[in-house]
Amino acid sequence: MNNKPKIGVYVCHCGMNIAKTVDVEAVSEFASRLPYVKVARNYSYMCSDPGQQLIKEDIKNEGLTRVVVASCSPRMHENTFRKTLAAAGLNPYYLEMANIREHCSWVHENREEATAKAKKLVYAAVAKVRLLEPLEEKEVEVEPSALIVGGGIAGIQAALDIAAAGFKVYMVEKTPSVGGKMSQLDKTFPTLDCSACILTPKMVDVASHPNIELMTYSQVEDITGYVGNFNVKVRKKARYVDINKCTGCGACAQECRLAGTIPSEFNMGLGKRAAIYLPFPQAVPAKYTIDKERCLFLTRGKCGKGPKCIEACAAGAINFEQQDEIVEFKVGTIIIATGYELFDPAKKPEYGYADYDNVITGLELERLVAASGPTGGEIVIGKGEKAIVPKEVAFISCVGSRDESVGKPYCSRVCCMYSAKLAHLVTEKLPDANVRIYYMDVRAFGKGYEEFYDRVRREGVRYIRGNPSEIFKRGDKLVIKAEDTLAGRTLEDEVDLVVLATGLEPRQDAREIIDILKLSQSADGFYLEAHPKLAPVDTATDGVYLAGCAQGPKDIPDTVAQAKGAASSALILLSSGKVKVQAQISNINEATCRGCGYCVEICPFGAIDLVEVNRMGNIVQVARVNEALCKGCGACAAGCFSGSAQQKSFKDQQILPQIAVLGAMK
Amino acid sequence: MSEQFEPNLVAFVCNWCTYAGADLAGTSRIQYPPNLSVIRVMCTGRINPLFVLNALQQGADGVLVSGCHPGDCHYMEGNYYARRRFTLMKDLLEYVGVDPKRFHMSWVSASEGAKWKEVVETTVNEAKEVGPFEQFQRNKINW
Numbered sequence: 001m002n003n004k005p006k007i008g009v010y011v012c013h014c015g016m017n018i019a020k021t022v023d024v025e026a027v028s029e030f031a032s033r034l035p036y037v038k039v040a041r042n043y044s045y046m047c048s049d050p051g052q053q054l055i056k057e058d059i060k061n062e063g064l065t066r067v068v069v070a071s072c073s074p075r076m077h078e079n080t081f082r083k084t085l086a087a088a089g090l091n092p093y094y095l096e097m098a099n100i101r102e103h104c105s106w107v108h109e110n111r112e113e114a115t116a117k118a119k120k121l122v123y124a125a126v127a128k129v130r131l132l133e134p135l136e137e138k139e140v141e142v143e144p145s146a147l148i149v150g151g152g153i154a155g156i157q158a159a160l161d162i163a164a165a166g167f168k169v170y171m172v173e174k175t176p177s178v179g180g181k182m183s184q185l186d187k188t189f190p191t192l193d194c195s196a197c198i199l200t201p202k203m204v205d206v207a208s209h210p211n212i213e214l215m216t217y218s219q220v221e222d223i224t225g226y227v228g229n230f231n232v233k234v235r236k237k238a239r240y241v242d243i244n245k246c247t248g249c250g251a252c253a254q255e256c257r258l259a260g261t262i263p264s265e266f267n268m269g270l271g272k273r274a275a276i277y278l279p280f281p282q283a284v285p286a287k288y289t290i291d292k293e294r295c296l297f298l299t300r301g302k303c304g305k306g307p308k309c310i311e312a313c314a315a316g317a318i319n320f321e322q323q324d325e326i327v328e329f330k331v332g333t334i335i336i337a338t339g340y341e342l343f344d345p346a347k348k349p350e351y352g353y354a355d356y357d358n359v360i361t362g363l364e365l366e367r368l369v370a371a372s373g374p375t376g377g378e379i380v381i382g383k384g385e386k387a388i389v390p391k392e393v394a395f396i397s398c399v400g401s402r403d404e405s406v407g408k409p410y411c412s413r414v415c416c417m418y419s420a421k422l423a424h425l426v427t428e429k430l431p432d433a434n435v436r437i438y439y440m441d442v443r444a445f446g447k448g449y450e451e452f453y454d455r456v457r458r459e460g461v462r463y464i465r466g467n468p469s470e471i472f473k474r475g476d477k478l479v480i481k482a483e484d485t486l487a488g489r490t491l492e493d494e495v496d497l498v499v500l501a502t503g504l505e506p507r508q509d510a511r512e513i514i515d516i517l518k519l520s521q522s523a524d525g526f527y528l529e530a531h532p533k534l535a536p537v538d539t540a541t542d543g544v545y546l547a548g549c550a551q552g553p554k555d556i557p558d559t560v561a562q563a564k565g566a567a568s569s570a571l572i573l574l575s576s577g578k579v580k581v582q583a584q585i586s587n588i589n590e591a592t593c594r595g596c597g598y599c600v601e602i603c604p605f606g607a608i609d610l611v612e613v614n615r616m617g618n619i620v621q622v623a624r625v626n627e628a629l630c631k632g633c634g635a636c637a638a639g640c641f642s643g644s645a646q647q648k649s650f651k652d653q654q655i656l657p658q659i660a661v662l663g664a665m666k
Numbered sequence: 667m668s669e670q671f672e673p674n675l676v677a678f679v680c681n682w683c684t685y686a687g688a689d690l691a692g693t694s695r696i697q698y699p700p701n702l703s704v705i706r707v708m709c710t711g712r713i714n715p716l717f718v719l720n721a722l723q724q725g726a727d728g729v730l731v732s733g734c735h736p737g738d739c740h741y742m743e744g745n746y747y748a749r750r751r752f753t754l755m756k757d758l759l760e761y762v763g764v765d766p767k768r769f770h771m772s773w774v775s776a777s778e779g780a781k782w783k784e785v786v787e788t789t790v791n792e793a794k795e796v797g798p799f800e801q802f803q804r805n806k807i808n809w
Contacts, residue, residue, distance in 0.1 A: 073689045074706070075681070102692025103704055107783075113700045120703055518740050520683070523777045540682055540740065540776070584708070602711075604742040633741035634712030638751075650707055652714065659717060662676045662703045663724025 005130045006038040008064040009122060010055060012046035012071035014101055021105040023115040027070065030119045034126045038062050046071050052084040059088035066129045070098035070122045091134035093583065093649060098125040120665045127657035135583040135648055140628065142228035142332035142579050144168065146570050149220055149513065152180020153556060154548025154563040155337035156202050161567035163211035167574045170329060171206060172234055173216045175265075177283035178203050180339055184266060184280075184363060186370035186377075188556055189421040190452030196282060196372065203284040217289055221326065223516050226631060227543030228332045228579040238322040240290040240298070241276070245317035248286035252276045252309035252318065262294050264374070268364045271374030276309050276318075281372060288317075332579075333543045333570040336513060336527060337563065340504040340549035343400025343408065351399065351500055352471045357382055358390070358478060359471060359498045362418055369425045379429055381497055390496035393426050394480055395419045395437040396468055401503030402440060410524050412503035412553040416443045419501045420453055423461040436462040436493070438482055446555060471498060504553040517541055526552045537566040543579070545569050584649040585630040586637060588623045593644040595621035599636035605629050608636060608645075673727035673793035675702040678713045680744070683734035683775045690779035698783040699790045702730065709733070711744025715755045718769065723802040728768040728793035732785060735773040745773070767792035768799060 009031035013019035024042040032040035039058050043051050046069055058064050067090070069081050074097040082092035098121040108114040146162050148155045151173030159169045171178070182188075183203070185195035207214050215234055222233040253259060256274035263269035266280045275295040276288050290298065290309075297303035297320060310318045345353040345361060353359045358381045360368075371377040380387050397419055401412040416439070423435045442463065444453040457463060468482040480493040506525035513519060513527075519539050520528040527550050530538035537545045547566040548559040573579055588599070590613060600608045600623055607629035610621045623645065625636075634647035643652060679685050685706050691698070707713060710733030718729045731752050739745040752771045760766050770792070772785045 073685075073692070075686060075689055099689075099704075102689040104700070106692040106695055107698055108700045109697060110700070117700045117703065124703070124705070515737070518738070518742065520686075520738065520776045528776055540686075602743075602747060604711075604744065631741060633709040633744050634707060635709065635741065635744050635747055638712050638714045639747070647708070647712060650712060652716075655705065655707070655717065656720060658705050659676060659721045659726075660724045662705065663674070663721045663726040666672075666674050666725070 005036050005066045006062065006064050007036045007066040007068060007126055007129060008055065008058045008062065009034075009037055009040040009068045009070065009126065010046050010051075011040070011042040011100075011122070012051070012069065013042060013044045014071060015044065018071070018101050018105040021108060021111055021114040022100055022118045023111065026115055027100070027118045027122055031068075031122050031126065034123060036066075036130050037126060038064060047077050047080055052081070055081070055084050056088040059085070059090050065090070066094050066132065068096050068098060068122065068125045068129050070100045070118065070125065072101040073099045073103070092137070093135040094129070094132055096125040096129035096132065098122045120662060123665060124658040124661040127661045128654050131651075131654045131657065132649060137580045137583045138627065139578045140228050140581050142573050142577050143230070143330045144574055144577070145170065145329075145331045146574065147172065147230065147232050147331040147334045148337060149334070150180070150337035150339055150548070150550065151178030151206070151214075151216065152337060152339045152548060153182045153199065153202070154339070154550070154559045155180075155335070156206050157560050157563035158335045158337060158547050158567040158570070159206055159212055160202065160209065161564055162570055162574070163209045165571050165575065167211065167571070169212045170232070170331060171212060171214050172218050172220055173214070174219055175279065176217045176239070176287070176289040177279045177285070178206055178214065178216060179280075179282075179284065182556060183282070184268075184366060186366050186373075187421060187425060189417040190446070190448040192421070192424075200282045200284075203282070207284045214285070215327070216285060220513070220516060223334070225330075226581065228573065228581075230331050230334060230543065231328065232331055233326060233328050236325040236327060238292070238324050239287070240292070240295075240318065240320055240322050241288050242317045242319050242322070243285060243287040245315045246287045247315050248278065248288065249314070250278065250288070251312040251314065252288055253278070255308040255312040257296060257303060257308060258294060262291065267367045267374045268361070270364060270367050333545070333573045334517070335545045335547050335566045335570055336517070336519070336550050337547040337566075338507055338510070338513060338550045340553065341507050343406070343502040343505050345399050345500045345502050347406050348399060350470050351396065351468070351498070352478075353500060356471070356473060356478060358496060359500065361500050361502045362415070362422060363502070365422050365499050369422070369429060377429075379426065388496060389430065391430070391433050392495040393433050393435045393497045393499065394493060394495045395423060395435070395499045395501055397437065397439045397501045398467065399500040399502045400505065408503055408505065408524075410553070411443060413443070414553060414555050415501035415503060417446070417449055417452070417555065419499070420444075420456045420461070422499065424456050424459060427459050427461065435460070436464055438464050438466060438468050438480070440465070440467055446557065504549060507550075517544055519544070522552070524552070526550065537562055537569055543573060581628075582630070582632045584647065585627055585632045586625050586634065586645055586647045588625055588636070589644040589646070590622040590624070592642050593622040594642055595623065596641065597623065598639055598641065599623050599645050602635050602639045604633065604635060605631055607631070671794060671797055673701050673790060673798070674725065675728045675730065675789055675793055676721040676726045677702050677704045677730040677732060677789075678707060678710070678717060679704055679731075680710045680733040680740070681706055681708045682740040683738065683773070684732040684782065686776035687774040687778045687782045690777065691782045694779045696779055696783045698786045701790045701793070702786050709739065709741045709744035710748035711739070711741060713748060713751075715751055718755060719802070722764065722768070722799060727799045728770070728789060730770045730772065730785065730789045732772045732774050735775055738775065763801065764799070765796045767796045
């Protein structure tokens with residue numbers, strides 16, 4: 001049958017997307033005259049039900065044995081059409097696609113040139129398809145557990161959903177507590193829910209759920225394997241506190257010689273902590289951790305006559321001998337929920353963040369208004385005699401958002417609303433204060449957001465359209481230089497406090513996960529989803545999903561929705577219990593293999609071994625592919641000296657005809 | 667030859683980065699010259715240097731190999747193999763009398779649609795500079 005294939009070619013109009021620049025009639029007419037082509041048709045939407053029906057009927061009535069679909073990218077619809085073939089009883093790998101949309105009609109204007117190129121691409125696909133071989137899709141069992149990287153609200157929600165469905169969840173959080181950025185917020189827009197009140201129950205649930213194994217102060221070191229069968233290696237960093245013994249009483253922190261001297265990360269440096277600390281009162285787990293970068297005993301080997309924390313701890317939980325621990329486990333699926341960082345406003349020196357104490361960020365103000373914050377919820381700037389309660393308060397939006405000059409062309413999606421919320425909280429706490437917000441545009445797009453924006457303006461918050469050019473000091477006051485672009489005049493505004501609405505940016509350590517899992521980044525540096533619209537929680541790596549701000553700036557409702565989406569995707573894998581693995585893997589012809597072992601050396605996955613076989617009475621070594629480990633990159637096929645290693649569907653003899661057509665057709 | 671010479675170029679690109687980047691150029695409607703046609707492989711590590719010679723032999727005026735940025739390979743190391751192979755290849759081509767302007771290697775990620783356009787334009791323009799390539803040709807479609 002291989003000698004006389006019957007090929008069907010289907011040229012898609014994609015509405016006008018292809019037909020506008022490519023003469024689809026001419027392309028199908030051209031295809032009908034190509035070798036082995038039995039039928040060539042064009043149709044408005046090949047991916048539609050009637051379009052697929054056309055293919056199915058031709059397979060049955062015309063006895064087609066190979067199919068070429070000339071339409072969009074195979075990254076888009078290869079699976080769709082493979083299923084079409086399978087439904088008609090043909091092996092799904094007898095399909096080749098010619099990408100005449102993304103690589104042709106959408107990128108070329110000249111109809112004649114685009115049509116000529118489409119013909120070439122179709123010809124190349126025909127040349128290849130006739131030599132394709134049937135492949136078998138193997139299924140592997142899915143390990144019934146999930147890894148969630150990141151313990152913020154995204155990771156928490158995904159973990160709770162998967163655990164509730166009855167599957168084991170391993171949650172790995174880098175810091176000593178779960179909760180993430182949301183735990184630092186006082187109130188949430190637009191409902192003014194107390195952030196802690198809605199978050200802490202979920203944090204507690206994560207820690208107490210029987211299906212969730214929580215690893216805080218831990219880091220993913222390595223992940224190998226593939227969808228359904230990932231091997232995960234996690235480093236549990238030494239806390240120097242036995243969390244089984246620690247009761248969270250806090251006596252150690254009170255006695256620590258460095259108590260009240262180390263800037264608290266949770267309070268954005270506005271409060272101070274000890275070297276042994278609980279990040280915040282509601283931290284989960286409520287277990288203390290020793291900061292090994294700061295602890296006198298760990299950095300200098302000496303702490304007075306002996307570490308006071310040891311004496312203070314009635315439970316005997318302090319253990320300076322503790323070592324990092326490496327744990328390994330298997331999971332079937334992975335959700336990346338590593339969150340974001342805030343833009344460093346020092347990169348906009350004109351705003352004086354590094355120079356003036358009364359230029360602060362939104363999150364710093366958040367800590368000031370929070371009852372659990374360093375000032376007990378009072379908005380006070382500075383300490384002691386110099387402390388002031390601000391009367392004139394200005395917010396500046398889009399600091400590190402929509403700003404090409406600092407490499408942040410995107411909108412961070414939360415700053416407009418968190419500024420509005422903080423402005424409301426300031427007017428609530430300081431009724432005499434005059435609050436204004438300098439803005440470019442107000443983006444109040446979510447449910448209830450526009451209403452909240454209206455409310456804040458009714459409460460007396462003034463919105464001034466224009467981005468300040470400079471902030472400088474005059475006496476005790478800060479002067480904002482700006483242009484009110486609506487009134488068309490420049491102004492100098494004397495204020496006591498400037499709040500910078502800093503944008504969201506990818507984590508500095510985003511590369512760690514990229515290196516481990518081979519994820520891609522989008523242009524803004526956040527992790528790239530498989531498709532911006534139709535696969536927003538998937539990644540290019542099967543079985544790995546994204547949740548929350550790791551994928552791009554998001555507010556809490558969107559983060560939770562996406563986390564539930566990621567959990568649902570993960571659950572599809574987990575509950576079906578089986579997954580199809582890559583069929584286009586490598587194969588080695590043992591009859592011609594000379595056993596040199598070069599492929600063994602270059603295989604990135606250790607999927608090839610040398611084995612001894614009996615070749616006509618002689619014991620010789622040949623290379624053999626472990627099909628469960630092969631991921632189908634084809635490195636062995638390019639490296640093999642004898643052509644014995646070949647990648648299925650990408651064999652030399654299948655690619656060379658494509659080259660021949662594209663090289664020769666002018 | 668009154669009309670301007672329009673080179674015929676073949677590109678070998680990986681599925682995960684450059685092919686996706688070229689797709690993004692498409693969805694973004696970024697326009698570039700039609701002289702280059704793409705052959706998709708899963709990884710640049712799959713690209714046998716003989717493919718490049720074969721393309722030149724079959725009539726291509728130039729060849730492009732493009733994949734993930736070093737460090738970003740979907741298969742961990744494939745693009746490192748490609749980088750080594752094709753660095754040598756470029757020297758070898760020059761040695762046998764093929765102008766280096768006929769062979770290009772680039773890294774285009776899935777989010778670099780605009781860079782793909784630049785790469786295609788450079789490849790096309792440089793091939794135009796050096797004119798038709800006839801040294802290796804067989805002059806017929808041979809498969």
